[in-house]
Amino acid sequence: MATLRQQSLMMVQSREKVSFEAPSTKISDYFGSEIFSLAEMKESLAPSVYKKVSVAIEKGTKIDSSSAEEVANAAKAWALAKGVTHYTHWFQPLTGSTAEKHDTFFDALSNIEKFKGSALVQQEPDASSFPHGGIRTTFEARGYTAWDPSSPMFILENTLCIPTIFVSFTGEALDYKTPLLKSMDAVNNAAVSICQLFDRNVKKVTPSLGVEQEYFVIDKALFAARPDLVMSGRTVFGHNPARGQQLDDHYFGSIPSRVKSFMKHFEIESWKLGIPVSTRHNEVAPGQFEVAPVFEEINKATDHNQLLMDLMDKVADLHNLKVLFHEKPFAGLNGSGKHNNWSLITDTGINLFQPSNSARENLQFLTFLVATIKSVHDHADLLRASIASAGNDFRLGANEAPPAIISVFLGSTLSAVLDELEENGNIKIEKGDNMYMKLGINKIPEIILDNTDRNRTSPFAFTGNKFEFRAVGSSSNVAGPMTALNVIVADTLQNMHKDIQEEIDKGSEKKIAIVNVLRNYIKESKKVRFEGDGYSEAWEKEAEKRGLSNLKSTPFALKVLLEKSVKDLYEKHGVLDERELHARHEIRLENYIMKVQIESRVMGDLALNHIIPTAIQYQNKLIENANGLKGLGLDTKAAVLTINEISKHIEALKENVLAMIDARRRLNKEENIAKKAEGYSTDVKDAYFDKIRYAADKLELFVDDEFWPLVKYREMLFLR
Template identity: 70%
Template sequence: MARLRFKALEALSMRKKVEFKLPSLKISDYFGQNAFGVPQMRSALAPEVFEKVVHVSHGKRVDKDTADAVAAAVKTWAMNRGVTHYTHWFQPLTGATAEKHDTFFDSTKGIEEFKGSALVQQEPDASSFPSGGIRSTFEARGYTAWDPSSPIFIWDTTLCIPTIFVSFTGEALDYKAPLLKAIEAIDRASTKVCRLFDRAVANVTPTLGWEQEYFVVDRALYNARPDLVMCGRTVFGHNPARGQQLDDHYFGTIPTRVQEFMKEFEVEAHKLGIPIRTRHNEVAPSQFEAAPMFEEANVATDHNQLLRDIMDRVAFKHDLKVLLHEKPFAGVNGNGKHNNWSLMTDTGVNLLQPTSSARENLLFLTFFVVSIKAVYEHADLLRASIASFGNDFRLGANEAPPAIISVFIGQTLSNVLDELEKNGNVKIEKGDNLYMKLGIDQIPEIIMDNTDRNRTSPFAFTGNKFEFRAVGSESNVSNPMMVLNLIVADQLNKFYSEVTKLTNKGKDRRLAIIEILRKYIKESKSIRFEGDGYSEAWVKEAEKRGLSNVRDTPRALDFYLSDKSTQLFSSNKILNEKEVKARHEIMIENYIKKAQIDSRVMGDLALNHIIPTAIAYQNKLIQNAKGLKELGVDNKEIISYIEEISQHISALRKNVNEMIEERKKINKIDDSRKRAIAYCDDIRHKYFDKIRYSVDKLELFIDDEDWPLVKYRELLFLK
């Protein structure tokens, strides 16, 4: 094993920078060339077909003739670019993407053919994808169905058609289908509320701009770490003398090899229409971030999944490896995926954009306050939406928000809400200026720079959007975005009903809106927090406020099954009870499997690599001690080293063997939820840190040339 480490280091020393030549100095020359987006559709389709396709996301269906016309145009466009195969590209509940490639060539006819029926629907084998009990193993049939609201694209010489994935009996087996339903729900609800202010609004689209954090390490060093290969994280590794404590990596100069890799994956992303805009060094050594311009939420989630594949494939060409695990290295910052969310009307108004106009700000305040109220009502479900085995290592650490869901809005907007709450109960006479009487026109102009950032807040308002900071970097953002859009849609519907009830009784519409907003501000006050989310004082304060602080995934996932959550899903026709229970079961099983893998890798490395190395090195010291004794030299220091190594070896062997026995008992538990909790409490929390402590201490004692695992200083600082 130690030989493998030094071979990897030797390979790294021989690396040469892979030069990447930009196809053009202007991104506009190639942006979107591999995506069948709006410009391509407009030029390739008849005007009436184009209109049907671009409006399909607003509740219209694609008929057979339209599908045939699109299929013919797409085939011609793809084949002109050397494409021979197509696939339905979908997002099963594994968290990754899936595809099955078919050729355009029909051997019975001797021609290339692509019909509308093949575009619209395929029948992949559904038996081996997670279903949570919806489907038995022998019931293999599942369907993928085209999502016209997300652009078809070419990736790796294959035509990829974004689709939903459902079972033979119609239940969703993917992340996209519920997200699309939630997007439709918030469109309908937001449009109703907008029309209280502006009758010209016809639809509202949720937008998303994600920020993807990731680590980059040399591929040879990665391959020499079995834990990185199997778990995506280092289960062992002592912190180097220098980590991130100098704060010199954040926004620092990007290493040359990494920058060439970035250039290439950005070009590939731009060709696919992914509007990557930002690249920079993150806080931890070897950590970086990519961020695009905001897009429609559905397209943005597809693009995030696609970018992960692009990054991995391009990294291979540069002899690098991208790490997306939420906590690949102990002692330095982990990876998050900040989700910047807003709502945009078809008239071009960002509903979460404050203005200097009191009249326009009432519309902003409506969506702002309703969003906060939605988070207050469903904070537990929002917490469940970001729960995962990997994110448990990150949440609540010094680089990530705590598991307590709260909302940060900044002092300026806090003052606005306080003012509205205090002055909202007014009477107006004909000709009165409502906004003046409310004090709204006296509130200082609200602009983006007036809202500070709070990196400890899981859900923060950042000027013209909410930033959901608690999402894990490895997660498919569809799930938290589905929940967020759903809870806001549900609250908007309730808001509209409450306002309508008051106006039907003759109350002025503006006063009715103010009355309900004041009510929501009072009711949701406990979810607002402006302080340090890392502090113990906040933990105590949150408990007083009645806010949940569920720190581990198995228990957080329980929130999916609450009566409140299942009612929310079913009443809005997003997921039925069967689908909700299935997803809970899948996530619980995923937690168990990842805990099993991590514990097995820890046991294997400890018993088969670390302990033998430690014993061999200990024997060297014993021989040296004997030799020194024969020479009459004092050898107390060597003896103390031998004793300490022996203590760590004994503790390591004891804890690993106990963990293995505990795992055997846990695996006999039939109830999957109880089994997951047992893995959490009796394996991860009880043994992971103990075992790691002994291994990391041994790393300090054993000669560097004998240590079998690539060290943190090599992984994080050598490029």
């Protein structure tokens, strides 16, 4: 291993930049060139067919078989002209990644390229080998993928990719996209009913999303020399370097040249695929970075985020780099998340979370703002469950991430507005009067202040014209949390409309009825609002007093999925039924167990087969040297102290690893999956991971650098 480490470090020193070229110096010349967009359809379809298809996409109605046949022919001609040979239904099973099965256009029997409308609309992948939570058995393998016309087809690696949903033979959703699409309908229907209290012209409300993606980048050779990174995506061992992120000099700093080259390359490939990436920068931890797109309709944004991660991984390989999407790949450093910037947009062009100079629009803004806060208050545990994963458990509550306690940050201005509305029924939003920061430097123009500061410690923060759900993990498919958010907001809006109508039926004028309901909702949801430091111990104590949950471990957070209220909520809005919810609960518990199991096995392997033998080898060398010094009559006190320290940590490492293995063996006999997952959380991860790591990391300090088998943090993180 020590030899492998040295070889890897030598490879890094000899790396050269990878050359690549953009199709044009203007992004607009090639943006979306690899997608079969509505513009492409308009050019290639008959006007009558194009009208049917575009209306179906806009309104979410079905595309008839004859139109599908025309679309298939046009898509085939477009793809063949670009050198494409295969097509695939691109879907998002409950593995968390994407899936595809490629078929060729070429038909050997007729010796021509074919692509029927039926092949566009539907395929049949094997459903038994994907996670299904007991919905299907091994011998019941049939499942279906079905075309989602609202997300454009695209070309990736000479393959035409068709975004689809994935369902079982009996109709249950086996993917992330199906419930997301249903949740979009739910929040649309509920939001339109509220909007029409203010503007009868509103016929559709679309959830919008911008996903900020955090990630780490290390050299590919160093990644390959760390079995824990290869097997689990994170370093189970590794002592913090003398210089980590404490100077905050990496944040927004000059981007390392190899990473910048990689960024430019994957941005070009993203733009070709219509992914509107717009921002890149260094994050806080060394080796950590962020990419962010502009806002899109939530289904497209979700597809694009999944595609972006896949694209980044492929492009990184060309640059001899490895992208790490794990939420906490390096202990002691900031972890990575997805900051989901969510808003609701009407078909009349209004962002429902945008304050305005108009009194009517401001009342509408407050209505949706309060409804969202009430949703988070009423369903905080469901939101927490939506972001639960083995990786995210390491991140939530750490120094850079929101805590496991779900709360809402509004900022002083909006908090004062809601307090005034609750107490006195008054609405005062002075949007038109800009606030300025006077710097006292004549050369510098005055800075226009926002209505609210940012709170990086809040898991769910209002940031001017949107809510930012910051607690989502960096490796997650955002469709899960966004589905939950859409559903809970839809439910609150539906209840709100009913409550307002009841007030009107009692004789209240419409505006007064709305204000009365808002005042009640503000009062009922007040305890979920928090403006302070979410990292502090004081907040944990305060949250406990308020009765807010603090579910730090995934198996315990996921219990809410089995509650009747959650089942009723999802069934009420037609998003998931009881069987689908139970399946997701089981799938996610299985995933948690396997992730912790893999990490514990990696820990045992590295400790018993690499670290302990290395430490003993070095210890024997020290003993030999000490005996030599003793024979010469020289002082051996320092050597003996070091030998004893190494012995102590070797024993602790061995003892805890063997105890962890015993605990794992006991748990593997447990047939109840919930108890097994909870046991892996408490009796394996919580009981032994930190103890084992402490001993291993102490040995890293004592063993000669030349002997140490694992690539060290300082060697991985400071890539240039």
